[in-house]
Amino acid sequence: METIIKLTDINKVYRTEEIETQALENVNIEVGKGEFLSVMGPSGCGKSTLLNIMGLLDEPTSGTVELCGTTISHNLSDNQLADFRNRTLGFVFQSFHLISSLNVLDNVQLPLLYRGIGYSERIRRAKEVIERVGLSHRMKHTPVQLSGGQCQRVAIARAIIGNPEIILADEPTGNLDSKMGADILGLLKQLNEEDGRTIVMVTHNEQQAQQTKRIIKFLDGRQIQ
Amino acid sequence: MNKLLLYVRQALHMMKEERLFSGIYIAGTALAIAFTMVIAVVYYAKLADIEPEVNRSRTVYVLPMLEIPKNGYELKEPTNFYSLNEMKEWFYPMKSAEVISASIKISDFFRDKAYAWYKDSKPVPVVERLVDANFFKVYHFHFVYGRPFAPADSLSPICIISRDISEQLFGKEVNPVGKVLTATTDLRVVGVIEPTSSIAEQSFGQLFIPQSDGANMMTIVLKEGCSVADLEKELEEIAHKRSVSSKNLDYSFENRIWPHAQLQLSGGRELSSWKDILLALFPQVFVLLLVPALNLSGLVAARMKRRLPEMGVRKAFGAKRRELLHQVITENLVLTLWGGIVGLVITWLLLYVFRSWVFFAVSNHATTMPEPTIEGEMLFSPLIFLIALAVCLIVNLMSAAIPAWLSLRNPIVESMNQKK
Numbered sequence: 001m002e003t004i005i006k007l008t009d010i011n012k013v014y015r016t017e018e019i020e021t022q023a024l025e026n027v028n029i030e031v032g033k034g035e036f037l038s039v040m041g042p043s044g045c046g047k048s049t050l051l052n053i054m055g056l057l058d059e060p061t062s063g064t065v066e067l068c069g070t071t072i073s074h075n076l077s078d079n080q081l082a083d084f085r086n087r088t089l090g091f092v093f094q095s096f097h098l099i100s101s102l103n104v105l106d107n108v109q110l111p112l113l114y115r116g117i118g119y120s121e122r123i124r125r126a127k128e129v130i131e132r133v134g135l136s137h138r139m140k141h142t143p144v145q146l147s148g149g150q151c152q153r154v155a156i157a158r159a160i161i162g163n164p165e166i167i168l169a170d171e172p173t174g175n176l177d178s179k180m181g182a183d184i185l186g187l188l189k190q191l192n193e194e195d196g197r198t199i200v201m202v203t204h205n206e207q208q209a210q211q212t213k214r215i216i217k218f219l220d221g222r223q224i225q
Numbered sequence: 226m227n228k229l230l231l232y233v234r235q236a237l238h239m240m241k242e243e244r245l246f247s248g249i250y251i252a253g254t255a256l257a258i259a260f261t262m263v264i265a266v267v268y269y270a271k272l273a274d275i276e277p278e279v280n281r282s283r284t285v286y287v288l289p290m291l292e293i294p295k296n297g298y299e300l301k302e303p304t305n306f307y308s309l310n311e312m313k314e315w316f317y318p319m320k321s322a323e324v325i326s327a328s329i330k331i332s333d334f335f336r337d338k339a340y341a342w343y344k345d346s347k348p349v350p351v352v353e354r355l356v357d358a359n360f361f362k363v364y365h366f367h368f369v370y371g372r373p374f375a376p377a378d379s380l381s382p383i384c385i386i387s388r389d390i391s392e393q394l395f396g397k398e399v400n401p402v403g404k405v406l407t408a409t410t411d412l413r414v415v416g417v418i419e420p421t422s423s424i425a426e427q428s429f430g431q432l433f434i435p436q437s438d439g440a441n442m443m444t445i446v447l448k449e450g451c452s453v454a455d456l457e458k459e460l461e462e463i464a465h466k467r468s469v470s471s472k473n474l475d476y477s478f479e480n481r482i483w484p485h486a487q488l489q490l491s492g493g494r495e496l497s498s499w500k501d502i503l504l505a506l507f508p509q510v511f512v513l514l515l516v517p518a519l520n521l522s523g524l525v526a527a528r529m530k531r532r533l534p535e536m537g538v539r540k541a542f543g544a545k546r547r548e549l550l551h552q553v554i555t556e557n558l559v560l561t562l563w564g565g566i567v568g569l570v571i572t573w574l575l576l577y578v579f580r581s582w583v584f585f586a587v588s589n590h591a592t593t594m595p596e597p598t599i600e601g602e603m604l605f606s607p608l609i610f611l612i613a614l615a616v617c618l619i620v621n622l623m624s625a626a627i628p629a630w631l632s633l634r635n636p637i638v639e640s641m642n643q644k645k
Contacts, residue, residue, distance in 0.1 A: 087543075097641065
């Protein structure tokens with residue numbers, strides 16, 4: 001299987017004047033194309049830090065990140081990283097992170113806006129993915145008018161609109177009840193199985209993790225399984 | 226363009242959501258803009274080419290020549306008057322002048338109030354001017370009835386009055402041409418003009434009587450393409466010729482030639498148009514805007530802190546810092562433009578309520594001038610709107626760009642984890 005994410009000897013240390021915290025220690029992970037991987041572990045074990053580093057939202061203190069065959073070097077500018085994220089990665093966050101002053105349609109089209117795609121094409125594709133997540137009737141609604149599950153569906157639509165190879169989901173069901181959680185997981189599985197998207201999902205939920213293709217576990221910044 | 230529309234839509238949505246912030250921001254911007262615009266409008270009304278002083282940008286006022294004794298004394302005394310013959314012989318042939326009007330300095334006129342009456346009516350206070358036929362070529366008056374003065378009128382007992390005076394003396398909708406009113410003497414009305422604003426004080430008058438004695442000021446409209454320097458050269462040649470022909474006196478126009486803007490601002494500035502004045506005023510205006518802009522930037526900084534998670538998400542999905550800066554500035558501009566509109570309304574209100582004080586603050590004739598009327602042209606000129614827009618942009622950039630840029634430097638994860 002072709003490797004799409006490769007983390008080598010990743011260390012992440014948070015330093016303040018008084019304290020030094022090792023969030024990740026010598027992490028080595030390879031994720032194959034089309035995999036659905038769960039990352040599990042207790043709070044504060046470094047799962048989200050790992051996901052942020054994979055998603056180029058944060059930099060490792062040391063180690064190498066390779067995504068889709070490209071080694072992410074320190075020399076890449078902020079703009080180059082932004083472009084790379086835009087084209088390669090989609091994010092789903094626990095607290096949705098939708099923009100409250102934009103409606104569903106505008107929230108979903110955001111990645112295409114930064115890719116420089118024209119208005120009509122953006123709208124066409126946004127409608128398409130909104131329909132796919134089952135929210136065609138909510139396009140003009142703002143996030144405050146939606147339930148948690150609907151917000152997460154919007155977030156998923158936003159994550160997939162740019163057709164990224166990789167979707168990184170940080171506790172996507174963490175703020176949802178079990179039924180909505182199951183719905184969202186079903187949607188992610190569908191994206192993995194039907195579209196062949198690679199998904200890395202951080203979760204606390206053992207039952208949900210069992211439904212993914214592979215699980216890795218973390219404890220105190222180290223991969224234990 | 227689409228991005229711009231999206232930003233504007235978001236800005237309008239946020240305006241509704243954050244009413245307190247928007248209200249304070251708009252009010253702050255409006256006041257800053259209003260103060261600046263009051264200055265701009267006052268200078269515009271006094272210096273731009275507006276009715277009836279449509280030739281201000283090429284109007285030059287020439288005071289009597291200096292007379293310098295040839296015996297070596299330094300005493301310099303201006304000659305008192307240009308006689309009409311002198312004007313015809315020496316000045317009318319000048320190549321750089323399109324029109325020359327012989328007039329009396331307004332400071333010599335507005336010292337005392339004059340009165341006019343008709344038959345047994347109550348005397349009406351009037352601003353009286355002695356002018357020649359060319360006065361009506363230099364300034365653009367609208368005649369309701371009758372005609373302007375002709376060169377042959379210089380010794381005639383006739384007058385032109387403004388419509389407001391005509392209505393007070395003869396009644397409304399009455400054509401007074403041919404009727405005789407009394408002022409310093411009996412004068413037959415030959416024309417009625419639409420009243421003009423006393424803000425245009427060089428041309429302002431309510432009772433115009435033909436000039437017969439000569440002038441202590443020449444009002445010259447330069448030919449298109451001619452400069453003040455061309456006129457100065459010609460005038461100095463005249464002074465030289467007169468000096469050569471005089472046994473006891475040398476003549477000079479040193480410090481006697483005043484372009485409109487310079488005269489209006491009581492001299493001291495080497496500026497020839499109101500545009501130069503505005504440029505010269507820019508540092509003061511900048512400081513005037515800086516103080517509110519700094520306060521507003523504090524507000525923007527606080528708002529940016531609240532919006533850090535949004536900025537983090539946008540960056541996560543590929544937004545570049547300059548795109549986000551563009552977005553914040555555009556959103557802010559929506560608020561600033563609202564502030565600009567409110568500011569313009571405040572400007573007009575301030576100018577209307579305090580018109581006497583504001584427009585005569587730099588005039589020596591405030592006590593004798595009637596309360597100024599404010600013409601639409603003074604307030605609604607496209608240029609005034611352009612200036613207002615420029616001021617909006619400056620306030621916007623000063624208040625939004627720096628706090629936005631600083632907050633956008635935050636790392637993505639830190640931004641996204643910021644509590645709203």
